[in-house]
Amino acid sequence: MLQYWTAILTEATIFSVLALGIDMIWGWSGSFDLSAYAYFALGVYMTIVMTVGKAKSPTEFILGWHLPYLLAVGIAVIVVVAFAAIIGAVALRNLRDIYFSITTLGAVWAIYYFVENYTPLFNGYNGVYGLFDPMGLGLSYNAYHYYFLGFCLVALFLAYLLVMRLSRSPYGRMVRAVRDDEFAAEVYGRNVFWAKYRTYLFGAGLAGLAGGLFAAYIGAFNSLDWAPTEIFVLYAAILVGGRGNPRGVILGSFIVYVGFVEMTRYIPSPAARPELGPALRQVMIGLLIILMLKFRPSGLIPERLGTDGTEPRRLWHRWPARGLAVASLAQDESMPSSTTIPESES
Amino acid sequence: MSTNVLLELEGLSKSFGGVVAVKDCSMTIREGTVVGLIGPNGAGKSSVVDLVSGFERPDSGSVKFDGRELVGRRPDQISRRGLIRTFQSPREWRDLSVIDNVRVGRSELQRETLWRSVFFARRLRREEAADTAELRELMAHYNLEGVRNRRAVALSGGQKRLLEFARIAAAKPRLTILDEPMGGVNPVLGERIGNAIRELKSAGSTVVVVEHNLPFIESTCDEVVVMDLGTVIAQGPFEELRDNKRVVDAYLGNDDE
Numbered sequence: 001m002l003q004y005w006t007a008i009l010t011e012a013t014i015f016s017v018l019a020l021g022i023d024m025i026w027g028w029s030g031s032f033d034l035s036a037y038a039y040f041a042l043g044v045y046m047t048i049v050m051t052v053g054k055a056k057s058p059t060e061f062i063l064g065w066h067l068p069y070l071l072a073v074g075i076a077v078i079v080v081v082a083f084a085a086i087i088g089a090v091a092l093r094n095l096r097d098i099y100f101s102i103t104t105l106g107a108v109w110a111i112y113y114f115v116e117n118y119t120p121l122f123n124g125y126n127g128v129y130g131l132f133d134p135m136g137l138g139l140s141y142n143a144y145h146y147y148f149l150g151f152c153l154v155a156l157f158l159a160y161l162l163v164m165r166l167s168r169s170p171y172g173r174m175v176r177a178v179r180d181d182e183f184a185a186e187v188y189g190r191n192v193f194w195a196k197y198r199t200y201l202f203g204a205g206l207a208g209l210a211g212g213l214f215a216a217y218i219g220a221f222n223s224l225d226w227a228p229t230e231i232f233v234l235y236a237a238i239l240v241g242g243r244g245n246p247r248g249v250i251l252g253s254f255i256v257y258v259g260f261v262e263m264t265r266y267i268p269s270p271a272a273r274p275e276l277g278p279a280l281r282q283v284m285i286g287l288l289i290i291l292m293l294k295f296r297p298s299g300l301i302p303e304r305l306g307t308d309g310t311e312p313r314r315l316w317h318r319w320p321a322r323g324l325a326v327a328s329l330a331q332d333e334s335m336p337s338s339t340t341i342p343e344s345e346s
Numbered sequence: 347m348s349t350n351v352l353l354e355l356e357g358l359s360k361s362f363g364g365v366v367a368v369k370d371c372s373m374t375i376r377e378g379t380v381v382g383l384i385g386p387n388g389a390g391k392s393s394v395v396d397l398v399s400g401f402e403r404p405d406s407g408s409v410k411f412d413g414r415e416l417v418g419r420r421p422d423q424i425s426r427r428g429l430i431r432t433f434q435s436p437r438e439w440r441d442l443s444v445i446d447n448v449r450v451g452r453s454e455l456q457r458e459t460l461w462r463s464v465f466f467a468r469r470l471r472r473e474e475a476a477d478t479a480e481l482r483e484l485m486a487h488y489n490l491e492g493v494r495n496r497r498a499v500a501l502s503g504g505q506k507r508l509l510e511f512a513r514i515a516a517a518k519p520r521l522t523i524l525d526e527p528m529g530g531v532n533p534v535l536g537e538r539i540g541n542a543i544r545e546l547k548s549a550g551s552t553v554v555v556v557e558h559n560l561p562f563i564e565s566t567c568d569e570v571v572v573m574d575l576g577t578v579i580a581q582g583p584f585e586e587l588r589d590n591k592r593v594v595d596a597y598l599g600n601d602d603e
Binding site for chain 1: 399420425431439440443453463464481495497
């Protein structure tokens with residue numbers, strides 16, 4: 001049981017890092033990106049092929065460098081960012097909203113099928129494997145996993161500090177201004193493409209880092225282990241926690257991964273229909289998204305509102321700050337403004 | 347009043363799929379003046395604003411701002427030279443607080459680099475804290491003091507107009523182009539907006555006002571440019587244009603105001 005929980009928590013921690021990256025791209029800069037799971041997968045593949053030795057026939061993959069783990073993760077992140085730079089340059093320059101999303105969706109499926117079918121790259125659908133205890137600690141199987149959970153938590157904490165710092169900086173505010181109204185941002189001298197592009201690359205880098213961690217956790221990776229559609233679980237996590245708030249995103253990731261993805265494994269499947277359990281899990285995640293959008297659209301910990309520090313901060317506030325209901329009320333100019341303004345929140 | 351030419355349009359033309367919006371349009375705006383840009387609906391006023399601010403690219407002609415060509419520049423590049431425009435409806439950053447809206451209007455762009463945000467976070471925070479007093483003064487001046495820490499989306503329509511002026515005042519532009527600042531505005535607020543325009547002028551900004559409300563133009567502008575059918579048909583002080591036959595035919599004659 002302890003091992004089981006270690007595994008779940010490690011996964012939730014790693015996916016929190018990934019969610020932080022996706023939240024930068026979507027929550028902050030407003031680009032509904034669907035290719036982030038490819039950056040994550042690329043991070044996993046690259047980390048594995050750079051840390052295990054040369055491929056032995058019939059297995060084939062590139063590199064096989066035997067690099068130290070941390071160096072391999074670093075290089076993997078750089079490769080992922082370079083890759084995102086290409087996709088982002090195409091998708092972000094002139095495309096917005098749904099057109100941007102469609103382009104990134106096309107990109108992720110292209111990558112998925114390419115990786116699955118072109119064996120010299122990552123051994124096709126058989127995938128790459130053989131990564132265990134990359135930091136050479138010589139621990140037992142169980143001890144290694146306890147240790148690695150701690151390692152991931154430290155990585156998540158560092159990623160959180162970095163993201164939080166950016167979120168509260170003038171840069172974080174500017175990116176959100178670009179998200180809220182591109183034209184107005186341009187009028188005030190902001191280069192919209194550059195703002196979104198920088199954020200995109202940073203988010204992709206975090207996805208690559210999450211991939212690097214996942215590589216050491218799972219040890220082997222093939223195209224059955226990931227699918228582009230899994231990104232919706234992460235979007236559900238961001239919605240639950242609070243789009244645009246790093247704390248909320250981490251909370252949401254743990255809730256969704258521990259609470260939903262793992263707990264729903266206990267849903268009994270009749271022997272004749274073994275696919276029922278996993279299918280129900282998807283249904284429950286869909287239901288979760290709908291319920292959150294209906295009752296608390298800004299998430300459990302909504303995006304922090306930049307104030308001048310004269311008002312008390314609250315972690316929790318009663319009213320959905322970004323709800324459609326509030327927005328439509330507030331836009332009704334006949335209403336006296338003092339009654340429609342929701343309470344400020346943390 | 348200086349006689350320096352700040353903005354010079356020459357032979358500007360633009361068609362949208364065969365519909366001529368702006369045709370051989372030329373005008374000069376002198377520094378330190380408040381200029382009204384008027385004309386009947388469809389005269390091409392808003393298209394000229396889009397062409398000048400870089401949101402549309404002219405088919406031909408040139409736009410010189412302080413002697414430098416603007417045609418071919420992106421809107422953000424043009425803005426960084428000191429030109430701020432508004433749109434017909436207020437465009438606030440809805441999920442930013444009111445004070446942050448003004449802060450982004452004011453904030454210096456070099457603070458927004460990624461590496462600075464990561465490595466000099468504390469210094470940036472200090473710099474920003476130093477601005478807060480000035481921003482709060484602006485908030486108070488535009489009657490936004492009580493709502494400064496609210497989300498901008500929650501403001502009323504009139505407050506959004508005032509926020510727009512607070513943001514412009516914070517940005518301290520050399521040229522401000524206001525596209526119908528009086529749209530949907532009540533008379534009391536209208537007076538407030540007239541004052542805001544005069545304040546922009548005294549703060550050193552040249553102002554171009556696109557507006558249909560002629561009494562408002564008369565009371566706030568030093569000079570008026572009249573457009574019809576995509577081109578400038580007259581330019582001069584309001585009183586002189588009252589008797590100009592082309593202007594009367596094109597616009598004033600059909601106007602019951």
